Amino acid sequence: MFEPDFTAEADRQLSVCNACRYCEGFCAVFGAVELRAAIGDGDVAYLANLCHDCRMCFDACMFTPPHEFAVNIPALMAEARVQTYERYSRPRVLAGLFRTPGWAIGGVTLACIVVVTLLVAFGMGTTALETVQVGPGAFYRVVPYLAMVVPAVVLGAFGILVLVYGARSYANDIRSGDGRFVSLRSVSTAIRDAITLVYLKGGGEGCYDVKRGSPWRRFFHMLVFWGVLADFSATICAAIAQDLLGYLPPYPLWSIPVALGTLGGVAIVVGAAGLIALKVRSDAKPTSARMIAMDYAFLAMLETVALTGLALLAFRSTAAMGSLLAIHLGSLAALFITAPYGKFVHIVYRSIALVKNAAEQNGA
Numbered sequence: 001m002f003e004p005d006f007t008a009e010a011d012r013q014l015s016v017c018n019a020c021r022y023c024e025g026f027c028a029v030f031g032a033v034e035l036r037a038a039i040g041d042g043d044v045a046y047l048a049n050l051c052h053d054c055r056m057c058f059d060a061c062m063f064t065p066p067h068e069f070a071v072n073i074p075a076l077m078a079e080a081r082v083q084t085y086e087r088y089s090r091p092r093v094l095a096g097l098f099r100t101p102g103w104a105i106g107g108v109t110l111a112c113i114v115v116v117t118l119l120v121a122f123g124m125g126t127t128a129l130e131t132v133q134v135g136p137g138a139f140y141r142v143v144p145y146l147a148m149v150v151p152a153v154v155l156g157a158f159g160i161l162v163l164v165y166g167a168r169s170y171a172n173d174i175r176s177g178d179g180r181f182v183s184l185r186s187v188s189t190a191i192r193d194a195i196t197l198v199y200l201k202g203g204g205e206g207c208y209d210v211k212r213g214s215p216w217r218r219f220f221h222m223l224v225f226w227g228v229l230a231d232f233s234a235t236i237c238a239a240i241a242q243d244l245l246g247y248l249p250p251y252p253l254w255s256i257p258v259a260l261g262t263l264g265g266v267a268i269v270v271g272a273a274g275l276i277a278l279k280v281r282s283d284a285k286p287t288s289a290r291m292i293a294m295d296y297a298f299l300a301m302l303e304t305v306a307l308t309g310l311a312l313l314a315f316r317s318t319a320a321m322g323s324l325l326a327i328h329l330g331s332l333a334a335l336f337i338t339a340p341y342g343k344f345v346h347i348v349y350r351s352i353a354l355v356k357n358a359a360e361q362n363g364a
């Protein structure tokens with residue numbers, strides 16, 4: 001639950017919006033507010049994750065500080081999002097990672113890289129970290145196949161369990177007595193809205209983070225989104241090539257796994273760097289300090305994984321391959337461990353909020 005004062009403040013600010021209604025035609029959040037006589041705890045959690053932080057409403061609003069009404073919807077929604085991420089994550093002791101995301105992600109990443117490097121050094125000998133390995137199975141002469149797959153499956157399954165628990169709790173809380181909101185129609189509408197990032201269009205032209213109606217945030221976010229999907233697809237293709245077709249990695253540059261992985265890696269590097277650059281230049285007033293810290297930490301994590309992956313590809317035929325493989329696997333392990341406790345979870349809560357919004361809009 002949010003603190004009663006926080007929910008009351010959300011209700012107060014959104015009542016002003018409900019009276020004004022200027023932003024209603026531009027943003028799904030205000031259309032959803034219009035359907036509610038009062039804003040309760042579940043409504044705040046729902047609206048916060050429906051908000052895409054485009055900041056159009058802050059630019060348009062005549063009641064922002066220093067006006068006595070002090071309406072700042074993007075900041076309110078950003079703080080509520082951070083609180084929902086923390087509220088629905090388990091175990092609680094790890095959910096505390098949300099409070100200091102930069103230190104947590106930096107510390108976990110460093111620890112994972114050190115642990116993987118030490119395991120390789122003790123398990124395979126220090127020569128594995130500094131010897132040229134080429135030909136089929138070269139990576140597995142540094143880190144054996146099972147030593148790669150088992151930790152990835154265990155960490156992946158744990159992360160999925162945490163996310164499923166959070167998704168279920170969140171969906172129950174925002175249901176607010178109106179029954180099931182999941183249907184084929186609402187899910188397909190939500191998928192379309194998520195893939196096109198339609199709510200990052202603000203009033204139509206784009207976000208209002210560095211200047212009015214800038215398309216760049218949507219563009220860089222698209223690069224990261226499709227880059228992650230391309231890298232995930234590359235992993236599936238590599239598994240098929242190895243386990244079904246019997247070809248051991250490393251694969252040629254022109255092969256589907258490497259081409260997809262490279263495209264995805266480059267897209268993530270450019271997209272995450274672009275988002276960081278926009279964040280550095282944007283106004284901090286219409287957001288929360290905790291959300292900014294979480295954004296930077298997650299983007300830095302993505303940059304680390306993508307850059308170490310590309311470096312491994314570039315130097316895989318050299319003596320640096322062993323060390324680069326250990327560093328890349330360590331950073332991947334850190335991504336798996338921290339993903340359920342960082343900005344990554346916005347994919348889950350935002351998707352559920354979009355499904356509920358689609359159901360409300362269809363019903364309306």
Ligand code: SF4
Nearest residue numbers: 027051052054055057
């Ligand atoms: S910041 Fe954008 S998405 Fe969020 S409430 Fe304002 S207009 Fe809507």
